[in-house]
Amino acid sequence: MSACELDRPMGKADRPRTTGQLMKSMRKLGDYDLDVDDADTSIEIGSAQEMELFDRLVVRGRGNSTFERAGPFWQMACLRARKYNVERAYVLVTNYIKWRDEFGVNRTTVDNDSEYRALVERGVVEACGNRDQDGHYVLTVRQCRTDPGRWSPRYAVLAAHVAIESLLVRFPEAQAKGVAFVNDMSGISMRNMDSRVPREMFAAFRDKLPVRFAGLYVVHPPMFMRMVAPVIKMFMSTKMQSRMRVLTHGYDDLKLHFDASQLPTDFGGSYPYSHEAYMTFVSEMQHHYNQQRSINGELFSDNKAPAEDSDSGKEPSICSAATTCSIHEAWMDFTIEPDNERFV
Template sequence: MSDPKGYQSSLSHELLEKAKKELNEDPSKTEQKLHDLRQMFKKRPDIKFRTDDTFLLRYLRVRKFNVERAYKTLVHYYEVRDQFKELYADYTPSDVVQQLKDQIHWILRSRDKDGRRVFIVRPGNWDLEKYSITPCLKTAMMLMELICEEEETQINGVVVIADYSGMSMKHVKQLNPIVVRKLADTIQNALPLRLKAIHYVNQPKIFDIIFGLFKPFFSEKMLKRLHFHGDEYGTLHEHIPSSILPAEYGGALQNMTNQEWADKLFSQEDAIIENNKYGFPKSSEVLGAQKQGEDAAGGLVGSFKKLDI
């Protein structure tokens, strides 16, 4: 499937059938859905929207091709980026080099039995002596946005393994409830991410305190997708096969690192900087556009460099 803007589907026949069944995707109607979504942007001339097909399709998919819901999610994406300033300032891979080196986040090379990406977060690797929680969260968001680029992931979704080994009260004290709320809101309501499950492993004695911070901000649907395994990896393997897991979780993979995905992220530095130009224009940009007689919400249509991974 292709269109004048250059989109070409990478989906297999099986994935197209799954998208039709689960996401209401109909290739014969995709062009019209994209048109309808772009038309809704006129409601918010204060927002500089990305309008390329590859970007907008992931929002249609995450909202099962309901144009109104896709539009609201996309608007919220830009609202979050504008309001969550401590996270989205200096939002580039070059700003999180240390966090990537500390292996706080892993993305497995292989998908699970349902074709879902497996994203591992290990907050215990966060070095409190070197940096705050903000760059840790920034790293997670950039990696999640990167995997959202994959069409197969848009259809099949993502599962998270949250490994709390090494977490201490010093870490917990840095978890500001306001930041936790913003993070939960971003993941559930602003990213084009089908989060299918969260698997908690190696929970410490203080886990009840940690979970108590997050639980109020989980949706009812998300609460039903939580699994608690402790250090009994056999139950984890019932959901995610040991053949694709690192040895740390009773799996077959030895010497696991995040280098491959760190390299992918670094290769997209320019593209991420370009994406940061969208959303709510800075006051200087608005004034400049007005002086030139341009629409402050336009001017960048189709200029985004595609993230090919």
């Protein structure tokens, strides 16, 4: 998708008017073969074996400025997301940092862009910290809160990305096990549907984001979506099809896949969540974007960019000061305390 298209909100002429038009645009999702293999549970997080593979990855990326700008945290996240395959992890690290550059992730925060903040505050995508019965951390998408006529695909993808980022930062195991999505479609209409957004997200999931796609729960699909979903699944791989569940009986069906203690209260569960606390966490997390370091580990103030990157036209380092320490110390900087894992 061109930069111009990414930044253009959906006009009335773009809105699908019939199920056939929606089906034609959405069936392209089947072209994306996402990384949905089961996680490698034979390697424990923080183990000597994991650190040995991490060292090999660092050696593989040495001399690549894009790779080194990522820092230990994202290098490890990519290694886990690619099941400890060093070569594939190396490619993912460079792809992810380039993607952040292209999307302007480091430049766009909830504190410097009011439209972006308004979208994140609306709660279209929520990272509550809850998990399904398979142990996957979950992102909840409330599609009725979207307004493609106001927010462009770039804003929509940035809001989804920061939610994913918050899970990976808070829960290292999500990097290895993957993230599942609950798409609550109750109350939506065609005006909430912008087919450019899922296509852009699927493209990012395929080879740019350091996250595994663990599954999709579609809740309360309207009639037109019930007609479209089988067609989309026809063009997906068998494993992708198995990860997509259409729950036509609403929130009650979610209880087949979630314990009640892991469902938000408005889904009939008891999992506590404060969106205000989530917003505070996002703001704090994004503040770390500007705590830059050069490739050799020299720290810089919030407003001073590394000399190696200042003339390259690329984004500054996304690492915090903690990433100059060991990878384990970096986890401590990025991870909230166990008693505060929930946003309450």
